[in-house]
Amino acid sequence: MSDGSPVPVRVVSDVATIKALSDPLRLAILRVLMEGSAARTKILSVKELADELGEPQTKLYRHIKQLHAQHLIEVAETRVVSGITEYRYRAGQLSLDIDPTIFGGSHLDADEAAEAFAAVIDRYRDDFLASIRAGLVQFAADPPYRKELSAMVAATMTPAKATEFRERLAALVDEISLTSLEPAADGVPIRLLAVFYSPS
Secondary structure (H helix, E strand, C coil): CCCCCEEEEECCCCCHHHHCCCCCCHHHHHHHHCCCCCCCCCCHHHHCCCCCCCHHHHHHHHHHHHHHHHCCEEEEEEECCCCCEEEEEEEEEEEEEEEHHHHHCCCCHHHHHHHHHHHHHHHHHHHHHHHCCCCCCCCCCCCCEEEEECCCCCCCHEEEEHHHHHHHHHHHHHHHHHHHHCCCCCCCCCCCCCCCCCCC
């Protein structure tokens, strides 16, 4: 059992952790536990996670074990319920960054990399569509932060311009990730999926 708080950002640089992240249900468990902040860490039992995800409790145990083995989640506390020890979990980190070098060389083959990214994209898509269906996504909203913004762009630019754009996008993603360290009292949840790549 850990007495510490989640680390602000964990950089994933090993194959075993990438493979642990390549399952949509494990990503869903992580998403639930990582919602919060250093000051308000979510701590949930498997039963509470199952209730929140709408999944059978028995379906989660194997996934919890795999996430725990990779230190993506940790036991935050235990309690005895009806004579049985119940474990309650929290995320090991507030944000995850993937070390891009893991996808090169002999670390991870193309199929494994594609599977890991597919799980992330599928999870984001499922959450986004569920939010639209629930009426939570606003396409013309006031205040402005509620207005949905999406784009799928294919462009050609000079290598210098592409590098400069990528650096600005990375800085914005870093800025968003760091806001979880100092949450505002009137903070609102946001979701962002950013993928930048050059197919040449």
